[in-house]
Amino acid sequence: MSDERKLQVLRAIVQDYVSTSEPVGSKALLERHQLGVSAATVRNDMAALEDEGLIAAPHTSAGRIPTDAGYRLYVDKLSQIKPLSxxxxxxxxxxxxxxxxxxxxxxxxxxxxxxxxxxxxxxxxxxLNTATVRHVELVPRAADRLTLVVILSTGQVEQRVIELGRSLTEQEIDELINDLRAGLNDRTAGLRRSPASHALLRWADELSEPTQEAGSVVATAVAGVLAEERExxxxxxxxxxxxxxxxxxxxxxxxxxxxxxxxxxxxxxxxxxxxxxxxxxxxxxxxxxxxxxxxxxxxxxxxxxxxxxxxxxxxxxxxxxxxxxxxxxxxxxxxxxxxxxxx
Structure with missing residues (x-):
């Protein structure tokens, strides 16, 4: 008995059962598929498939349906997936x-x-815990606040408001952002959230005047956002x-x-x-x-x-x-x- 022919019969049973939701008999297989063998041969192949636990009779009718093992063999024999149109x-x-x-x-x-x-x-x-940082941006919001935007490799965008603790002039805010933007990105881009957070905390301790005070607040705030664990x-x-x-x-x-x-x-x-x-x-x-x-x-x-x-x-x-x-x-x-x- 040919294993390839048995597999052909199994494929036909799976396809017909999926299409009709009705148990499949040997007569239906011969009518719908070009199997090239006699009805007796198909019945013998079906009996062999049933003995191997690949198809089963759901009740006393002559039809058979695939078992989990039958579906598994059918899927395993798909050498490749046919592309969509x-x-x-x-x-x-x-x-x-x-x-x-x-x-x-x-x-x-x-x-x-x-x-x-x-x-x-x-x-x-x-x-988000395994994502890497793609870009960090600071946007002026008010005299004492900035909007933080963190873009991750996953496409996720995190936004937070950072409280500076004191009011700055518009010029001071622009200078602060210009001084910090490159440093924030140099120390975080391409890193995962946790390492990037640690890098920013180290950098916050190294900042010097005139950006030391406000810069430390910002760097620490960004580090805190990156350190947040996400479910x-x-x-x-x-x-x-x-x-x-x-x-x-x-x-x-x-x-x-x-x-x-x-x-x-x-x-x-x-x-x-x-x-x-x-x-x-x-x-x-x-x-x-x-x-x-x-x-x-x-x-x-x-x-x-x-x-x-x-x-x-x-x-x-x-x-x-x-x-x-x-x-x-x-x-x-x-x-x-x-x-x-x-x-």
């Missing part, structure tokens, strides 16, 4: 390029992924798609929806295990491969879009999923998000 890529680019800041980029990403795949979408913010954030969207697919889940949706309410569960969904198998950078966890309680009846398709912080995005849905299309959409969206953030 030019029109699809253009639509993704046009939707994301209208974003005005990082929050808008990721909000649009969740909506886009959910719409493209018909699944629930999850996007992780780039970790990783995630966005979830499209959970209504899970409700519309409720018939694909063996158990109640309650445990699944409860699990998705937990912040740490969402972060774990997007985490990539060392050595985890991936196709073109896209990882797929199917059914019982998801160890999180409530998610064992789902499949999760994820990929990283920010190399520095390993921030990821992905989708979650039933195991009866169009894996090639979903993987292609996840990969394409991740690439556009990465380009937007890098620029």
């Amino acid at each position: 030019k029109a699809e890529r253009k639509a993704i680019e046009q939707f994301l390029v209208r974003s005005v800041d990082l929050d808008d980029v990721l909000s649009r990403t969740v909506r886009l992924l959910s719409s493209l795949t018909g699944q629930a979408a999850v996007v992780q913010y780039p970790s 990783d954030r995630v966005l979830l969207g499209g959970t209504a798609n899970l409700v519309r697919s409720s018939g694909d889940f063996a158990l109640s949706l309650g445990p699944l929806l409860d699990a998705l309410e937990e912040h740490m569960v969402l972060l774990r969904l997007l985490s990539h295990e060392v050595g985890e198998a991936a196709t073109d950078g896209v990882a797929v966890r199917i059914g019982t491969e998801n160890a999180i309680r409530g998610l064992t009846g789902t499949s999760v398709v994820t990929t990283a879009y920010d190399a520095d912080s390993l921030a990821s995005l992905g989708v979650l849905g039933p195991t009866r999923m169009d894996y090639p299309s979903t993987m292609a959409a996840v990969r394409a969206v991740a690439r556009y998000v990465a380009d937007i953030i890098d620029n």
Whole structure:
């Protein structure tokens, strides 16, 4: 018995079941696919696939459906992900390029992924704790205050008001900003938040007149902003798609929806295990491969879009999923998000 032919039969079963949601029989396979073999051969191949735990009979009908192991073999045999069409890529680019800041980029990403795949979408913010400083700017606000603007490598913009402790003339403020701007950027650009904070504290102690007093206040304030620890954030969207697919889940949706309410569960969904198998950078966890309680009846398709912080995005849905299309959409969206953030 040919392993390649059995794999061909498995592919056909997966494709038909995903398309129709009905158990697939040998007669339907012969009618819909050019398998080039007899009905008896197809039945023998299906029996062998069932013995190997790759397909199963959901009830007493002649039809079979893929098991988690069957989906896994099917996904593993995808040597590469078929790219989206030019029109699809253009639509993704046009939707994301209208974003005005990082929050808008990721909000649009969740909506886009959910719409493209018909699944629930999850996007992780780039970790601000691992981000590097791209630029520091000071803007006059009042006689005794400045606005601090810190731009990070993730595209995130931090703004704070710095109290100088005393009033300065407009000329003094302009001179202070001119004296400090280069020093702030020379000591922080390209560094992660914590090292940049320490560098500024050392610099604050080294400042001399005439900028020593006000300069020390500013440098210390910037160091404090950079030293702030930030919790990783995630966005979830499209959970209504899970409700519309409720018939694909063996158990109640309650445990699944409860699990998705937990912040740490969402972060774990997007985490990539060392050595985890991936196709073109896209990882797929199917059914019982998801160890999180409530998610064992789902499949999760994820990929990283920010190399520095390993921030990821992905989708979650039933195991009866169009894996090639979903993987292609996840990969394409991740690439556009990465380009937007890098620029």
